[in-house]
Amino acid sequence: MLDKAVTLLNVYRPAGGSFRLTELAARANLSKTTTFRVVGDLVRLGLLEREGEWYRLGGTLFELGSLVPRRHDLRETALPFLQDLFESTRQTVHFGIRDNRDVVYLERIHGHDAVALPSRIGGRLPLTCTAIGKALLAFSGPELADAVLADPLPQLTSYSITDPVRLRTALEQIQISGLAYEEQEAALGVSCIAAPVFSGAVAVAALSVAVPREQFRPAHLAPAVRTAALGLSRTLRPPAARG
Amino acid sequence: MLDKAVTLLNVYRPAGGSFRLTELAARANLSKTTTFRVVGDLVRLGLLEREGEWYRLGGTLFELGSLVPRRHDLRETALPFLQDLFESTRQTVHFGIRDNRDVVYLERIHGHDAVALPSRIGGRLPLTCTAIGKALLAFSGPELADAVLADPLPQLTSYSITDPVRLRTALEQIQISGLAYEEQEAALGVSCIAAPVFSGAVAVAALSVAVPREQFRPAHLAPAVRTAALGLSRTLRPPAARG
DNA sequence: AAGTTTGTTCCGTGACACGGAACGCGACGG
DNA sequence: CCGTCGCGTTCCGTGTCACGGAACAAACTT
Numbered sequence: 001m002l003d004k005a006v007t008l009l010n011v012y013r014p015a016g017g018s019f020r021l022t023e024l025a026a027r028a029n030l031s032k033t034t035t036f037r038v039v040g041d042l043v044r045l046g047l048l049e050r051e052g053e054w055y056r057l058g059g060t061l062f063e064l065g066s067l068v069p070r071r072h073d074l075r076e077t078a079l080p081f082l083q084d085l086f087e088s089t090r091q092t093v094h095f096g097i098r099d100n101r102d103v104v105y106l107e108r109i110h111g112h113d114a115v116a117l118p119s120r121i122g123g124r125l126p127l128t129c130t131a132i133g134k135a136l137l138a139f140s141g142p143e144l145a146d147a148v149l150a151d152p153l154p155q156l157t158s159y160s161i162t163d164p165v166r167l168r169t170a171l172e173q174i175q176i177s178g179l180a181y182e183e184q185e186a187a188l189g190v191s192c193i194a195a196p197v198f199s200g201a202v203a204v205a206a207l208s209v210a211v212p213r214e215q216f217r218p219a220h221l222a223p224a225v226r227t228a229a230l231g232l233s234r235t236l237r238p239p240a241a242r243g
Numbered sequence: 244m245l246d247k248a249v250t251l252l253n254v255y256r257p258a259g260g261s262f263r264l265t266e267l268a269a270r271a272n273l274s275k276t277t278t279f280r281v282v283g284d285l286v287r288l289g290l291l292e293r294e295g296e297w298y299r300l301g302g303t304l305f306e307l308g309s310l311v312p313r314r315h316d317l318r319e320t321a322l323p324f325l326q327d328l329f330e331s332t333r334q335t336v337h338f339g340i341r342d343n344r345d346v347v348y349l350e351r352i353h354g355h356d357a358v359a360l361p362s363r364i365g366g367r368l369p370l371t372c373t374a375i376g377k378a379l380l381a382f383s384g385p386e387l388a389d390a391v392l393a394d395p396l397p398q399l400t401s402y403s404i405t406d407p408v409r410l411r412t413a414l415e416q417i418q419i420s421g422l423a424y425e426e427q428e429a430a431l432g433v434s435c436i437a438a439p440v441f442s443g444a445v446a447v448a449a450l451s452v453a454v455p456r457e458q459f460r461p462a463h464l465a466p467a468v469r470t471a472a473l474g475l476s477r478t479l480r481p482p483a484a485r486g
Numbered sequence: 487a488a489g490t491t492t493g494t495t496c497c498g499t500g501a502c503a504c505g506g507a508a509c510g511c512g513a514c515g516g
Numbered sequence: 517c518c519g520t521c522g523c524g525t526t527c528c529g530t531g532t533c534a535c536g537g538a539a540c541a542a543a544c545t546t
Contacts, residue, residue: 001244001245001503001504001533002244002245002248002281002285002288003284004503005245005248006288006289009307012307013306013310014306014310016311016312018312021523021524021525022522030505031505031506032505032523032524032525033504033505033506033525033526034503036524036526037503037504038503041246042245045246045249047249053523056312057307057308057310057311057312058311059313059314059342061307061308061310062308062309062314062347062365063308063367064252064255064300064308065300065304065305065308065309065311065365066305066308066363066366067255067256067258067304067365068259068299068300068301068302068305068308069259069260069300070302071302072363072364079352080353080355083329083353084354087330104302104306109322109326109352110322110326111323111327112323114323121309122306122307122308122309123306123309124306244503244534247534263492265491265492273536274535274537275493276494276495276536276537277534277535279493279494279495280534280535296493
């Protein structure tokens with residue numbers, strides 16, 4: 001019952017949208033009868049919403065998701081620094097953490113002229129294809145980097161780094177400079193620069209600026225990104241006694 | 244099973260936090276045995292996370308919640324206008340929709356010196372105690388206003404309006420001016436000004452600026468709030484063919 | 487050392503989740 | 517106008533697994 005319910009909810013990952021009963025049953029590998037009953041319960045409980053014959057995720061999930069502790073707290077303390085960064089660059093600003101081998105985006109703020117990117121709040125992208133991911137990977141200990149480099153590297157565009165040797169030298173460069181770059185590795189026409197947010201020696205999060213490729217001026221963006229990341233690191237220090 | 248699981252998740256509303264097994268069982272009115280089993284399933288499925296003997300909401304909920312359609316779409320198109328508003332006022336900016344008799348906040352952006360407020364993303368406050376709520380109530384049709392005014396009005400502070408007659412004249416004033424005010428009705432020392440976001444004749448959302456009481460200059464804030472709301476209304480028009 | 491509260495395991499019973507089969511309906515298409 | 521298809525929905529018999537009381541181990545409090 002519970003398993004089937006969560007399986008049904010997971011049908012909506014990672015893209016969201018609306019589904020009809022039969023399609024839900026097919027994607028969840030459940031019988032139509034069971035789907036009908038479970039989906040009915042989910043609607044009654046507010047986890048799904050029904051509009052005609054279409055089902056979508058319900059508002060209760062939004063409210064529960066907003067309460068998830070680490071995500072909410074980090075986002076709240078990071079927001080002012082992200083605002084600073086946005087104001088000084090006027091480009092799309094990202095903020096994310098690591099979960100396993102993905103970066104999970106906690107915040108993404110932009111103006112009217114945002115670049116097209118696969119990132120979205122609550123969404124996931126491979127560590128190795130994004131600037132934020134590389135910044136996190138470079139400061140998450142050598143074990144993780146070794147493990148990631150041992151497997152085939154995921155590829156989002158033709159520019160995504162697939163050569164582990166090249167990625168390792170990139171990580172070493174990141175560890176020296178404290179800045180991570182990414183050029184069209186996540187989306188064509190977009191480049192990124194990111195800096196890790198530290199709690200001690202390991203990165204607990206990272207923030208980045210995404211810029212159209214032709215406007216990418218790393219030397220100009222670096223100080224702003226670094227300043228925001230350092231400021232956030234310092235702010236996290238006092239209350240972040242949680243090991 | 245499903246009911247009990249959702250009951251357990253709802254223990255975390257509206258404040259979030261961490262709970263131990265016995266406290267979860269008590270708050271959910273479930274036997275300790277059942278709580279133990281269901282909570283174990285929830286952890287296995289990612290809806291809860293366990294740290295020692297403490298349970299908190301899990302990252303899966305954050306990711307699912309970020310996919311809830313109306314919330315996500317509205318937030319995404321509203322964000323640039325909220326940024327404009329924040330930049331021109333440098334005060335806490337809110338964006339919310341109506342759900343039943345509450346306002347649900349979809350976004351809340353602020354700088355380093357944010358005022359203390361009970362609002363939070365995904366949180367709820369009574370329609371009648373907030374500027375956003377009044378703006379929504381004034382443009383949600385007379386039936387809702389009549390129903391709300393017929394019942395006792397909720398009260399968050401000693402300044403919250405409890406007299407239905409006074410609230411009705413306030414709503415009429417909002418319908419004329421297109422702007423809603425609130426002075427210390429949600430939190431002491433904080434005043435707000437809000438404007439509705441229209442889709443046709445009804446408000447589908449509203450945005451506001453929250454300011455420390457002593458700095459509150461309505462005449463100065465009004466144009467910025469109105470401009471942001473109108474711009475957002477216009478942007479929502481073309482793609483918002485959904486009745 | 488006795489008592490209290492914690493998380494956890496065990497187990498017998500009974501409710502209810504399960505999915506196959508069948509139904510009503512609307513949309514096509516011959 | 518009548519088949520057929522796919523849809524959502526209802527029904528029902530079977531079997532399972534959810535349920536909670538009782539008991540246990542461990543960690544604190546007194």
